[in-house]
Amino acid sequence: MCRCFCHADILFSAQPQPQLLSFLTLELFTKRPFSCLAVSPCPTGCCCPGFLVLCESLGLRSLPRSVPLSTSLSLSHNLLARFPRGLPPSLESLQLQENRITYITSGVLRQLGNLTHLDLEDNRIRAIQPGALQGLHKLQVLTLKGNRLTSLPMSLPPSLTHLDLSENCISALDLPSLSALVNLQVLKINSNCLRSVPESAFDSLPRLRSVDLTNNLWVCECDILYLYRWLLSGRLKMATDIVCTEPDHLAHRLLLNLSVVAICPRVLKPNDRTHERDLSSAQSVNKNINSGSLTVLLLWHLLQALTKKADFRATMSIIWKTKSIQFMITG
Numbered sequence: 001m002c003r004c005f006c007h008a009d010i011l012f013s014a015q016p017q018p019q020l021l022s023f024l025t026l027e028l029f030t031k032r033p034f035s036c037l038a039v040s041p042c043p044t045g046c047c048c049p050g051f052l053v054l055c056e057s058l059g060l061r062s063l064p065r066s067v068p069l070s071t072s073l074s075l076s077h078n079l080l081a082r083f084p085r086g087l088p089p090s091l092e093s094l095q096l097q098e099n100r101i102t103y104i105t106s107g108v109l110r111q112l113g114n115l116t117h118l119d120l121e122d123n124r125i126r127a128i129q130p131g132a133l134q135g136l137h138k139l140q141v142l143t144l145k146g147n148r149l150t151s152l153p154m155s156l157p158p159s160l161t162h163l164d165l166s167e168n169c170i171s172a173l174d175l176p177s178l179s180a181l182v183n184l185q186v187l188k189i190n191s192n193c194l195r196s197v198p199e200s201a202f203d204s205l206p207r208l209r210s211v212d213l214t215n216n217l218w219v220c221e222c223d224i225l226y227l228y229r230w231l232l233s234g235r236l237k238m239a240t241d242i243v244c245t246e247p248d249h250l251a252h253r254l255l256l257n258l259s260v261v262a263i264c265p266r267v268l269k270p271n272d273r274t275h276e277r278d279l280s281s282a283q284s285v286n287k288n289i290n291s292g293s294l295t296v297l298l299l300w301h302l303l304q305a306l307t308k309k310a311d312f313r314a315t316m317s318i319i320w321k322t323k324s325i326q327f328m329i330t331g
Helices: 022-030 175-179 222-233 272-288 291-307 312-330
Strands: 052-054 072-074 093-095 117-119 141-143 162-164 186-188 210-212 244-246
Parallel strands (some): 052 072, 072 093, 093 117, 141 162, 162 186, 186 210
16 A cells, blocks of 8 residues: 555645545645555556556656546556557546647547546647537646637537637637537637637637636737627626737737727728718619608618618718708609
């Protein structure tokens, strides 16, 4: 029987962690060493208390032989270049942070249907193949912090409640992939390369309560108005210290310190050529109309102007000119 010095601050190094066996609780929180109660032989150099297998900082390049059946396995701080195969299907928690994994290929996690927590923080992951995470119907917490991803992984399990994509190189949010995460509660995508958030990005996530979007490359122009309104609404627990990087005259300024006009001047300054075209269209339509149908036309112009986000003065300008046409027709 071996002696282990596995304390609570190590076992809970990645957050959030699954619940551990109740008989370990006292030992963990009093930070006293406890005995390894290995049911089957423990791999050389590893520590196997109960159903927890710890094989950390051993310089491993592959999965150790004879990993016992367990619910939690930590292979953190090793030299794994590939996602390990042959893992026990009983696993509920798998920690692989600080290895050298570069890709997650499809099928490699197929046998891990009981997995609820997967930690891949601080690897070198550039891509996760479509379908690589399919079959993980119980996965709730996925940590991909500190990798080299350039896009949101596709086909993420809808069961996810916590997703950490911080400190990657993601430049855009894929709307279909994001909207499928109907159970998502916490999203961390800070310290990436996002420039804007697509319209309605968070509208299909009914359980979302916390989002971290800080330290991105925000372009404070019209495309960011959706995010701007979300920040103002207070519907989410969201960091408000979002700083603009572009355009140059708004660089280093807080998004919420700006007005809508400063962010998107065209909201209140419609294109004159567009309104000239609208007026020309109105004149051609008005050639054969009577005063009774002109009311419908005025409403049409009003809707057109509002659709193009024109301001009230521009809208009234169109209506005034159209009324002039009415005067000429009716005498």
